[in-house]
Amino acid sequence: MSDNVLLRLATYFAPLSFLTIGGGQSIIADMHRETVNVYGWFSDQQFLEIFALSRMAPGPGTLIVTMIGWKVAGWLGAIVASLAIFVPSSLLVYGLAKLWGHYRGAPWQKAIEMGLAPIAAGMVLATSFTLLEASNGGILAWIVAGAATLVLTVTKLNPLLLLVAGAAIFAGVQLA
Amino acid sequence: MDQQADAPRPASAVLEPAPVRYLDIFIAFTRIALVSLGGGLSGWMMREFVENRKWLDEREFLTGLALAQAFPGVNVVNISIWVGYRLRGGPGALIAALGIIVPPAFVAIAALTLFDQLARYQIVATLMAGAAAAAVGLSLSMGIKAVRLSATHVIPVLVILAMVVSLFVLKWPLLPVIIVMAPLSIGLSFWRLRNEGKKP
Helix, strand or coil, X not given: CCHHHHHHHHHHXXXXXHHXXXXXXXXXXXXXXXXHHXXXXXXXXXXXXXHHHHHHCCCCHHHHXXXXXXXXXXXXXXXXXXXXXXXXXXXXXXXXXXHHHHCCCCHHHHHHHHHHHHHHHHHHHHHHHHHHHHCCCHHHHHHHHHHHHHHHHHCXXXXXXXXXXXXXXXXXXXXX | CCCCCCCXXXXXXXXXXXXXXXXXXXXXXXXXXXXXXXXXXXXXXXXXXXXXXXXXXXXXXXXXXXXXXXXXXXXXXXXXXXXXXXXXXXXXXXXXXHHHHHHHHHHHHHHHHHHHHHHCCHHHHHHHHHHHHHHHHXXXXXXXXXXXXXXXXXXXXXXXXXXXXXXXXXXXXXXXXXXHHHHHHHHHHHHHHHXXXXXX
C-alpha cells in the first residue's frame, strides 16, 4: 500500500471525473485499458469480475472505482479513488445548483425548464429501451418490464416488490 | 410510512414547506441507493421525492435530471446533489451525495469479498437479470410521466421523438445530442413563451 499507488489512483481518477457523462459507462473502456494494460493491477478476467459485480451491486455503477481502489490499496485506496472520481464533478454540479437557486423564478429559468422537460423525457425513454435491448433476458425481459411499467403507472406499489417479482419470474422460467 | 390521503394544497399558495431534516435526506437517499438493484435509480428518486414525499415538483426534478445528465459526473450523484441543494442548500447537497455513495460503497466492497461464493451460482445472475428487467419498468413509467408532463404542444412532442430516435434508434452518443437538442428546445420554449405573452 505505497503512497505511490494512492497517488496514481488520485491522479488517474480525478481527471476522469469530468469525463464521466451519463451512467459512468463512458469511462469503463478507459479504466480497463489503464488498470489492466498500463498499470497491470488486474488481469482481464479480474477486471471483468469486478465490472460484473459493480453492475450487480446497488448504488451508482461508478462504485466500480471504489472497488478498484479497494482491490489495489485496501480501505485507503477505496477512499482515495472514490474522492477522486466523485468530488471534482460534484463541485461543478454544486456550483450549477447554487447558481440556479440564486436566480430562482427568473423568466429564462421558466423557458429552460420548459425546454429541458421533453429532453429529459426523451432521454429516459431511450435509456429504458436501450437497457432492455442490451439485457440478455430476451422477450421475457420486455414482458416483465412492460408489466412493471403498467403496475407502477397505475398503482403506488413499492417498486421493490416488483424487483423481487421480476427476479422470481426469471428464476421460475429458468427452472421450469 | 403510508401517508394518509394527501391533503389538498391551495393551488395559489407559494409552496414553502418546512425544511426537510438532514437525517431524512440521508436516509431517503441511502434507501434508494440500497434498494435500486439493477439500476433505475432516477426512477426511484422521482417516485420517492416527487410522488411520495412531494419534496419537489415533477418539472423541477426533470430539469435537474436533464442538467445532471448533460453535466460531467455520474448522473445519479449529480441529481442527488441537485435535489439535496434544493432541499437544504450546501449541507443538503453534501448529505444527499454521501447518502447515495457511501453506504452502497460498503456493500460494493462486501460484494468483492463475497464474490467467489456468489459467482458459483448461476441463479444469482438469473435473479439479478429479473430484477433488472423490472427496474426498467421503473424507468419507463418515469418516462411516461415525463412525456405526459411535457407533451403539451407539438414542439415538445417533436423534441421527445427526436431524442428517442437519435439515442435509441440511431445510437448517437448522448453528449452531442444534448448539445444540439437542449439549446434548440430551450430556444423554442423562449419563443413560445414570448408569443403567448404577446397575444393574451
